[in-house]
Amino acid sequence: MEDRRKIRTKRVIKETFLDLLKEKEINKISVAELADRADIGRGTFYLHYKDIYDLYEQFENEIFDQLEVFYDNKILNSSFSNVEKFVELIIEYIFANKEIFQILIGSNKGIQNTNKFKEFFKKKEWELSKSINGEVSEYQKVESAFTVAGVVSVLEEWVIEGMIISPDELEKYLKKILLKF
Amino acid sequence: MEDRRKIRTKRVIKETFLDLLKEKEINKISVAELADRADIGRGTFYLHYKDIYDLYEQFENEIFDQLEVFYDNKILNSSFSNVEKFVELIIEYIFANKEIFQILIGSNKGIQNTNKFKEFFKKKEWELSKSINGEVSEYQKVESAFTVAGVVSVLEEWVIEGMIISPDELEKYLKKILLKF
DNA sequence: AAAGATAATAAACAGGTGTTGATTAATGTT
């Protein structure tokens, strides 16, 4: 996967896709229109992606891979790794990349919900709790599902509503809530 | 809206749709196939619904309207109205109608997320908190978004995973969590 | 620089979408 043509094509597809996402919801975007705008043959699109949603997913995956790299690097240099640190870092990253998250989460509305956010937090939550507890009780599983969904939903609503309150404010609130657990 | 033909047509469409949902995911269901199976003209479908997702939404709305009727009736005969009672009633209702919720939430996976569940809980949560607090602080809003998402997600995962733990067990866990707030 | 590999293309395919207009049939109202 180092052929220049592939790289160029995928790049122009992603760029055009982002432009279109700014204009309309994902379910209104057709492969035909995208290919036309990107000046590639329609069939070429299918050489790289199953359909528009597949393109969306791969795009989303790339963003969250980047988020993970950022998180893992920062957390290594941190003396203590806990949920508080997680909240800090994630909020920092989202705020620094607000445009992309607004497009991603915004277009998410109305359709689709693999919910990468939830998956990501679940994974990190598990990595944290693994190091602490050996066995996990049924109750702990439910509690964990609860907090994960809670944090993710708060973050999502914060982004969707245009980040009206400051990152610091949000961080304070989330930490206060998580103190209860 | 009392024309027998309309009622009959919408009924057969909904029945056929449910059958199809048991067989495949919603994004694999075409209007053509549905119309064919239901023995109606394809154009007739569009007399009643915008597309398959519109049909899904209207169907979902009907289910949640029924849930609301159930809830409101029960809560009236209850001496105290609080989050605990909410949890009890919702779990009872979902469990009593598990087939429909499994199809609804199951087909939800992979696509779509208006999330009627969340909307419903939000609404009820607001009705409850309205009667208690006059002003709502920014923190309270965040806390409320957190608990709503938490409860809904726990319920959804319970349904998707096949309701492995008993309704009583789940109720106990959720109440224990909500005690913290 | 030439050869072999592979990505991009255009054209055609059967099928689906959502809409329209003309026609037929069923329904509610008087």
Next chain:
DNA sequence: AACATTAATCAACACCTGTTTATTATCTTT
């Protein structure tokens, strides 16, 4: 029972989908 309303149907429309085929262009390797 006759009439006006309105639902259902059918065929046709332009357009989109996902796949395949043969052909051309562009890359990587040697």
